[in-house]
Amino acid sequence: MAKREKAASAAGARFDGLPDALLDWYGRHARTLPWRIGPGERGRGVVPDPYRVWLAEIMLQQTTVPHAAGYFEAFTRTWPTVEALASAEDGDVMAAWAGLGYYARARNLLKCAREVAARGSWPRTEAGLRELPGIGPYTAGAVAALAFNQRAAAVDGNVDRVFARILAAKGEWKDEKRRIADLVGELVPEDRPGEFAEALMDLGATICTPKRPNCLICPLRAWCAAHAEGEPERYPMKPAKKAKPxxxxxxxxxxxxxxxxxxxxxxxxxxxxxxxxxxxxxxxxxxxxxxxxxxxxxxxxxxxxxxxxxxxxxxxxxxxxxxxxxxxxxxxxxxxxxxxxxxxxxxxxxxxx
The missing domain is CATH 3.90.79.10 (Nucleoside Triphosphate Pyrophosphohydrolase)
Known part of the structure; x- marks a missing residue:
């Protein structure tokens, strides 16, 4: 508890207690996903497989959980380890990826698997993971937190939306994204960074949704400025998208x-x-x-x-x-x-x- 309070106080008294409230909610409402261990299992010595964590994070980029789940299960049946994936034929992997879209991910998936297999192990830090092909800031933070319990922030679109509403962020979106990343980084508890990351993912996916957020059952509504304003759907305030050619x-x-x-x-x-x-x-x-x-x-x-x-x-x-x-x-x-x-x-x- 003391560690979480210290992290919250570093972000300002306004957010005192937020990590605990989020983690308590997660313990009761965590989604069951094929790549995830259950809430509290880390405390009982269960260690997530970094291969499964990484594979899921790559698949979930620009892809919904229901769509990715079937591909994940098929991939892990065919290639149950990173070494098995590293030795796969390129054409077989590309064919298995068909329908997931964003096909550069599949090419980088093979490059990354082969580099990890050649190294003999996964880097355990956010900085080390960033050195691997196809791993950007979000994925590095997610894998570091989820697989290795490192105190790293995993800030994706869901997390941006949650904290844009908590802060009622009205500034330039690029500046607000940096502000959100800094705040999330300060709030990550030292003792449960993986579950904190999963809890934010679940909150954004199930309660703090883009349309019609269910504020009445949100565990963070006491800290949410957008809820206090009464218009949470106004946030995040992103620049208008340009029409696609x-x-x-x-x-x-x-x-x-x-x-x-x-x-x-x-x-x-x-x-x-x-x-x-x-x-x-x-x-x-x-x-x-x-x-x-x-x-x-x-x-x-x-x-x-x-x-x-x-x-x-x-x-x-x-x-x-x-x-x-x-x-x-x-x-x-x-x-x-x-x-x-x-x-x-x-x-x-x-x-x-």
Whole structure:
């Protein structure tokens, strides 16, 4: 208790007792997740597996918990240790990742696993974890706290939202994010940093949600300035998002005797290393042309997909082909290959089914 009170007093008397209130709530309401040990288990000597913690954190970037959970369980069945993942074939991992999006994560996942396997162990500190491929400030803090019980702050979008409301943060968002990170870092208790991080994640995911936060049952409402104002949904006050540019192109379902034509996309660039359907360039002016080796294709509709920095609209065309495919393409059974395709190509294949 004394350690938590000391951490809270360092952040100012206003936040005295906040970590204890949050941890008490977490002990009663913690979510059961496939990568998580239960509340209080650390105190009984249960040690989280850093591989599972890290894998979950990478999967959860820009992905919901329900969507990530199935992938996590499939990954850990196939590659139960970081050494097993490090020795996996690139194509197998990219295929298993298909549908999770943000495919640079999968490439960095392999790089990181191989570096950890080569080292023989995981770095145990936030600074050491930052040196690994694909691990940024949030992931380093999360793994340090959750896996190694280091006093590190794990500040993601959920935590930003919680503390933007607690502070009723009205300043420039970049400045407020730094202020929030500093405050969270001061509040992390020395004796339970992992559970504190998990508690904040759960609070943001289940109570202090983007819309209609359930303030009546929030354990932190006594410290929340936005609740006192009566308008918690006003926060965080982020700059208005710019409209995403729209790119256009064509994608082809080329059917042969034994399936549909696919290629392994170049390792660098968007959807790098993933299986893909034949497609033109994706251009904002829509002047990518057609693939010169495909003749007589019939348009059947359009699919749309939103990437981080742009929206994509692809005309979907189908064609039957009995000739040889260009180098780099092969025929795969359409039923079995669908699961290995990124979402945008799955949409096109489904439209043609």
């Amino acid at each position: 729209v790119r256009f192109g064509e994608v082809y379902i080329v059917r042969g005797a034994s399936g549909v034509a696919v290629e392994t996309r170049p390792s660098q660039g968007l959807l790098g290393g993933m299986l893909g359907l034949p497609t033109t360039e994706w251009r904002e002016d829509g002047k990518a042309g057609r693939l010169d080796w495909i003749e007589g294709a019939q348009e059947i509709g359009e699919v749309k997909h939103v990437f981080t920095h742009f929206e994509l609209r692809l005309r979907v065309l189908t064609v039957e082909s009995e000739g040889a495919l260009p180098d780099g393409y092969e025929l795969r059974d359409s039923g079995s290959v669908a699961d290995a395709l990124p979402s945008v190509f799955r949409k096109a294949l489904k439209l043609a089914s």
